[in-house]
Amino acid sequence: MLGSCLVSAIEIVDLTKDFGSIRALDLLTLNVGSGQIFGLIGPNGAGKTTTLRIVSTLLLPSSGTVKVSGLDVVRDAAEVRKIITYLPEEAGAYRNLSGWEYLEFMARFRTESKKETHEMVQEAAGICGLGERLRDRAKTYSKGMKRRLLVARALMAKPKLAILDEPTSGLDVMHSYHVREIIKRYVKEHGVTVLLSSHNMLEVEHLCDQVALVNKGKVVAEGRPQELKDKFGSANLEEVFVKVVGFA
Amino acid sequence: MLKGFGNILVKELKELMRDPKILLGMIIVPLIMFPVLGAVMSFSVESAAEQARKASVLVINNDGENSSDAFIRYLNSSVKVFVVNNTLPAEAVSSGLLSKYNTTQLIEIPAGFSANMTRHFGGDTNVTAYVKFYSVFSGAGILEGIGSSMIDDLVAGFNRYYAPNIVYTYSSSIIKGEIKEGVNPRVLSTLMLSQAIAMPITIMILLTYSMQIAATSVAMEKEEKTLETLLTLPMDRFAILMGKLSGSIVVAGIGAVTYMVGFNYYMGSFGALGSAGSNLDLVSLGLVPSLLGYVLLGISLFVTLLSALALAVILSAFAEDVRGAQSLVGYVYPFLFVPSLLLMYVDVNTLPLAFKIALYAIPYSHPIIASKAVTMGDYWTAGLGIIYVTAFTLVIMYLASRLFATEKILTMKLKFKGLRKRQKTSAEEP
Numbered sequence: 001m002l003g004s005c006l007v008s009a010i011e012i013v014d015l016t017k018d019f020g021s022i023r024a025l026d027l028l029t030l031n032v033g034s035g036q037i038f039g040l041i042g043p044n045g046a047g048k049t050t051t052l053r054i055v056s057t058l059l060l061p062s063s064g065t066v067k068v069s070g071l072d073v074v075r076d077a078a079e080v081r082k083i084i085t086y087l088p089e090e091a092g093a094y095r096n097l098s099g100w101e102y103l104e105f106m107a108r109f110r111t112e113s114k115k116e117t118h119e120m121v122q123e124a125a126g127i128c129g130l131g132e133r134l135r136d137r138a139k140t141y142s143k144g145m146k147r148r149l150l151v152a153r154a155l156m157a158k159p160k161l162a163i164l165d166e167p168t169s170g171l172d173v174m175h176s177y178h179v180r181e182i183i184k185r186y187v188k189e190h191g192v193t194v195l196l197s198s199h200n201m202l203e204v205e206h207l208c209d210q211v212a213l214v215n216k217g218k219v220v221a222e223g224r225p226q227e228l229k230d231k232f233g234s235a236n237l238e239e240v241f242v243k244v245v246g247f248a
Numbered sequence: 249m250l251k252g253f254g255n256i257l258v259k260e261l262k263e264l265m266r267d268p269k270i271l272l273g274m275i276i277v278p279l280i281m282f283p284v285l286g287a288v289m290s291f292s293v294e295s296a297a298e299q300a301r302k303a304s305v306l307v308i309n310n311d312g313e314n315s316s317d318a319f320i321r322y323l324n325s326s327v328k329v330f331v332v333n334n335t336l337p338a339e340a341v342s343s344g345l346l347s348k349y350n351t352t353q354l355i356e357i358p359a360g361f362s363a364n365m366t367r368h369f370g371g372d373t374n375v376t377a378y379v380k381f382y383s384v385f386s387g388a389g390i391l392e393g394i395g396s397s398m399i400d401d402l403v404a405g406f407n408r409y410y411a412p413n414i415v416y417t418y419s420s421s422i423i424k425g426e427i428k429e430g431v432n433p434r435v436l437s438t439l440m441l442s443q444a445i446a447m448p449i450t451i452m453i454l455l456t457y458s459m460q461i462a463a464t465s466v467a468m469e470k471e472e473k474t475l476e477t478l479l480t481l482p483m484d485r486f487a488i489l490m491g492k493l494s495g496s497i498v499v500a501g502i503g504a505v506t507y508m509v510g511f512n513y514y515m516g517s518f519g520a521l522g523s524a525g526s527n528l529d530l531v532s533l534g535l536v537p538s539l540l541g542y543v544l545l546g547i548s549l550f551v552t553l554l555s556a557l558a559l560a561v562i563l564s565a566f567a568e569d570v571r572g573a574q575s576l577v578g579y580v581y582p583f584l585f586v587p588s589l590l591l592m593y594v595d596v597n598t599l600p601l602a603f604k605i606a607l608y609a610i611p612y613s614h615p616i617i618a619s620k621a622v623t624m625g626d627y628w629t630a631g632l633g634i635i636y637v638t639a640f641t642l643v644i645m646y647l648a649s650r651l652f653a654t655e656k657i658l659t660m661k662l663k664f665k666g667l668r669k670r671q672k673t674s675a676e677e678p
Contacts, residue, residue, distance in 0.1 A: 019659070056480045059655045078482065086480040092472030109481045153477075 008067075009034040009161055009193035010055060015064035016217075017050050024050040026217035027064070032195055032210070034069075034160075037187055039208035040197040041237070043245055047217040048197040049089060049165055055195060056086035056163045069160055085154040089165040089197075092146060095139035099130055099149050102138060103156065110157045124149075124156035127182050144175040151179050155186050162186075164196040168203060176200075180207050201237040211237070215245050284582060291590075303398060304328035305353040306345060308335055313362030315377070319415070322406050323355070327398070337382055338427055346422075352384035353395050354422070368414055378416040379403065383433035385423045385535075386595055387440065387620045396433035423533055424625055431533065440535065447619040448588035451549065455556045455584050455612060459577050462496040462557045463564035467573035470564075476658065485652045493557045497550075534625070541622030544630040548618040551634060555611055555641035556580075558648040565657050587613035591620070611637045 010032035017025040025047045032038040040048045053059040054066055057077040066073045071080045093102045100121065107120040125134055128148040138146065147170065154162050167183065168176040180203060186192050198204050204211055205225045213221040213228075221228060221244050225237055234240045305327050309316050312333060323329045330349040332340060337356050340346065346354060357379050364377040383396045396419060403417050421431040469475035478488055537545060559580060564573035587610050596607060596617055607613045614633035621629040651657050 053476075053658075058476060058479055058658060081480055082482040084480065086477060088473040088476040090473065091477060092474060094474060095468075095472075106477075106481075109483055 011067040013065050016062045018062045024217055028219055030212055034193055035191050036209045037194040037207055039204040039211045040214055041204055042214035046214045048214055052163050052165050083160040085157055085159040086163045087150055087154040089169055091150055093138035093149055096137055098137050099134035106153050120156045124152035127155055128152035143170050147171055158190045161193045167196055205237045213244050220244055304351040305355055306330045306349050306351050308356040309333050310359045311357045311361040315362035315365040316357045326402055341422055354382040356380040376414055378418055381417050381419045382422050385421050387624045448592045448616045451615050452584050452588040458496050458553055459556050459560035461499050462560040463573040463577040464570050465492050466561050466564040467567050467570040471569045486649050489648055489652045496557050537622040545618050545622050548634050549615045551637045551641050552611055552615050555644050558644040561648050565651050566660050583610050584612045591616045611640045
């Protein structure tokens with residue numbers, strides 16, 4: 001898998017983002033290889049979600065550059081949107097649409113072909129594993145079911161880059177496991193690059209090829225999970241996190 | 249008492265009362281809005297009453313004898329009277345005498361009036377006299393009938409002064425510059441009452457509903473974070489805005505039609521009562537808008553609806569959730585309610601200049617003004633209103649589209665979060 005990392009899926013150079021007087025990102029620099037699962041970890045307010053939102057063209061950088069597959073997220077935003085999918089943290093679905101209708105609605109933005117739309121939705125149905133419940137309205141879904149639906153939506157289009165903000169947030173052990181397996185399988189089968197953020201260190205350790213530890217808008221440590229553990233003499237990423245970020 | 253109820257109640261009250269949106273929307277705004285609405289109502293009624301007090305009447309004296317002079321003197325004690333001798337009412341109307349004397353009421357004292365009075369007082373009590381009364385119908389609103397009521401009262405007073413039932417009034421209306429013999433102004437204004445009430449209320453409700461729908465739609469997207477997903481999809485962001493506006497228009501339109509059907513049915517029962525025995529046909533009187541009138545009214549309503557929806561979308565972009573969006577949209581409601589209520593009662597042309605300018609400046613007044621104008625065949629007023637509202641709508645639509653094209657649709661919310669963060673000095677993710 002690492003052999004496919006020669007081409008950068010994401011290049012972030014000296015990225016800053018200010019919200020009024022608050023500096024959310026401070027000269028953040030990152031490079032994500034193609035076909036990788038790249039994890040951003042850090043405390044609340046570190047700048048993870050802001051980074052994901054800029055990469056997904058939702059927010060504009062205050063300065064610095066961000067490129068996705070060589071396309072600038074500001075200048076080529078429309079082109080970038082064609083090759084990415086974004087899953088916001090704690091996102092919902094349309095309450096009065098069924099899961100199936102929601103997936104169809106989303107698929108139609110990716111293709112005009114009815115056949116391809118149907119194939120995409122079938123794919124998503126397989127990913128989320130909701131079965132007949134897909135015919136029910138989303139408002140009747142549990143949080144776990146909703147999250148599985150949304151992860152399926154983000155992956156069904158087989159994007160070049162899937163940006164997943166806390167993909168297993170609020171899920172129980174079984175659902176989290178299921179979602180992680182899906183992500184792994186998709187990267188392997190379809191060469192999708194995944195940029196995700198997570199608070200779950202176990203998840204990051206098992207899922208990600210590469211990890212960046214973000215604190216106060218900067219990357220303070222970066223590497224493969226094993227490299228980071230070795231570097232900081234820690235048994236797991238949680239210990240690395242505590243050593244690097246501390247309790248400040 | 250339920251266990252824990254008091255505790256929950258105190259918590260709820262604290263949470264609600266500390267929410268500045270609720271404080272503004274539920275307490276401060278009504279404290280301002282109701283006095284304003286009260287002032288509008290009071291002004292409308294006062295204005296109509298004042299008009300009645302200052303009312304003037306053009307009297308055509310085709311009799312020229314003692315009794316007609318006495319009748320004119322009697323009228324003069326209550327209203328300002330302009331007298332013209334020996335002419336026909338139709339000539340007076342066509343030659344613009346009513347405009348010249350700035351009045352909408354015309355009384356003709358026919359030849360033989362004094363002779364009949366003399367015969368009556370001479371013992372032939374079967375002989376009575378009559379005057380002909382004509383009132384200009386302007387589509388002013390609920391208080392339209394005040395002028396004809398005043399004339400009826402004056403004639404009744406004259407009868408009390410001389411002898412019971414000596415003078416009768418034959419009332420007619422002047423519609424769009426033409427005398428419609430036998431069309432009683434009072435009956436006509438009763439018949440037109442449903443229109444005077446129905447249009448402003450329907451427009452008010454249509455705009456209110458639509459704005460709520462649009463604001464809720466955007467706020468739901470923000471609350472559920474589905475908007476973030478939409479904004480990262482390969483699509484024109486203007487399509488999101490237009491989709492939202494169109495969806496709201498369709499739902500609001502269905503609601504408006506349903507409402508109109510129900511409301512017309514309701515008002516129809518009053519109309520039937522008012523027209524019983526009168527045999528008035530509004531179509532033949534020209535008091536139903538023409539096809540062009542309906543088209544202009546439809547365009548006026550559409551552009552106003554569009555501007556209201558776009559404004560609701562912009563306002564809801566400032567809110568974090570549905571409740572916040574609805575509170576923000578609530579601040580626009582006085583601009584919907586005040587023109588609707590005011591125009592139900594008075595004719596815009598009778599208002600003082602400052603009021604008139606303020607009313608014309610509010611885009612939501614224009615469909616109501618247009619509805620009256622097209623009924624009276626005044627297409628210019630409706631057309632100019634459409635041009636103004638269209639320009640206003642374009643500005644609002646441009647602002648709304650800019651909002652969707654940039655990150656502001658998200659950052660406005662983020663700024664609120666940032667503000668709260670600074671207050672709490674917490675370190676939450678922006």
